[in-house]
Amino acid sequence: MNFQEIKGEDYSVQYIPESVTVKLQGELSLTGSADYAPISRLLNDIAELNPPTITLDLTKLEFLNSSGISMLSKFVISMRKKTQIKLAVVGSDEIAWQRKSLQNLLKLCPNLQLTLE
Amino acid sequence: MSEIFGDYLPDLPPGHDYLDLGFSANSRPIKNRWRNNLLSAYFVADYLATFLPIDEDDPAAKRRQQDYKASVSYVANELLENTMKFHSPSDEYPVRFGIHFIDGPEKIIVLMSRNTVTREAGDRFKAFIEELLSSDPQELYLKHLEQNSLDENSQDSGLGFLTMIIDYSAKLGWKFDPIPDHPRLFLATTLVQLVL
Numbered sequence: 001m002n003f004q005e006i007k008g009e010d011y012s013v014q015y016i017p018e019s020v021t022v023k024l025q026g027e028l029s030l031t032g033s034a035d036y037a038p039i040s041r042l043l044n045d046i047a048e049l050n051p052p053t054i055t056l057d058l059t060k061l062e063f064l065n066s067s068g069i070s071m072l073s074k075f076v077i078s079m080r081k082k083t084q085i086k087l088a089v090v091g092s093d094e095i096a097w098q099r100k101s102l103q104n105l106l107k108l109c110p111n112l113q114l115t116l117e
Numbered sequence: 118m119s120e121i122f123g124d125y126l127p128d129l130p131p132g133h134d135y136l137d138l139g140f141s142a143n144s145r146p147i148k149n150r151w152r153n154n155l156l157s158a159y160f161v162a163d164y165l166a167t168f169l170p171i172d173e174d175d176p177a178a179k180r181r182q183q184d185y186k187a188s189v190s191y192v193a194n195e196l197l198e199n200t201m202k203f204h205s206p207s208d209e210y211p212v213r214f215g216i217h218f219i220d221g222p223e224k225i226i227v228l229m230s231r232n233t234v235t236r237e238a239g240d241r242f243k244a245f246i247e248e249l250l251s252s253d254p255q256e257l258y259l260k261h262l263e264q265n266s267l268d269e270n271s272q273d274s275g276l277g278f279l280t281m282i283i284d285y286s287a288k289l290g291w292k293f294d295p296i297p298d299h300p301r302l303f304l305a306t307t308l309v310q311l312v313l
Contacts, residue, residue, distance in 0.1 A: 009152070029155045029194060031148065031202075033265075063155065066195055066277035070265055077266040096187030100284040107259060 027063035036071040125290030158193035195277035204232040239303040
């Protein structure tokens with residue numbers, strides 16, 4: 001399995017195995033689900049390992065377009081079946097899109113633990 | 118005959134501040150131009166900020182202004198992404214994009230995009246708009262995401278409009294105009310209103 005960092009001009013997606021954390025940073029506005037596929041694959045590969053907790057750290061993700069919100073939502077939906085894994089999403093209260101949009105993830109998966117720091 | 122859907126403003130009041138941009142969307146492949154969407158969205162959001170003077174010593178006002186800028190950036194980027202994705206190149210009609218600032222009892226931002234679409238794409242778009250206007254946006258949003266999650270190659274189109282309504286309390290309106298010289302094309306205009 002390949003857990004290399006995914007990097008673009010304006011963003012990076014980093015996997016930290018010690019804490020099973022995926023850190024998304026920068027500005028993500030890719031063209032659609034095909035372009036988001038490498039990030040989806042990384043998240044799904046981590047879920048395949050069945051760790052007790054997966055943390056998505058979004059505290060430095062300044063921008064995410066609706067295709068990106070869709071990619072995160074798909075992952076959250078897929079995690080509903082994996083009840084043995086706890087999914088934690090950590091965002092920033094300083095970033096307006098996160099305050100406005102991250103609550104929607106709870107509607108897709110009520111067991112998700114959402115924190116806005 | 119023009120067809121109008123949703124909360125469309127046929128005439129923007131005269132004398133307001135606005136910025137109107139044109140993109141010759143035919144010159145380069147869409148992938149190469151994609152980053153311009155976000156750059157243009159940030160640009161109009163910064164432009165807006167000049168009309169919202171704030172007291173630098175008031176942290177709440179500063180945070181409010183950051184929120185407005187973030188809302189405008191998000192909505193503008195979604196509008197431009199849709200416009201670029203569905204634009205059907207025709208030399209006479211570049212993609213148009215504008216921000217209008219209407220100062221009244223309420224401060225209203227209107228974001229406008231205009232592009233040409235093929236009849237087929239326009240008809241699909243109209244069907245989506247009709248579904249959007251006759252549904253509960255929250256339910257439709259969840260339905261689209263659940264459907265997307267089952268389909269590997271799903272198109273996410275529509276989610277942008279739904280997030281504008283649900284997360285940004287935006288009012289949306291559309292106009293489709295026939296183009297006499299191009300019977301296979303519509304001129305599609307989208308207006309998004311945000312109350313500040």
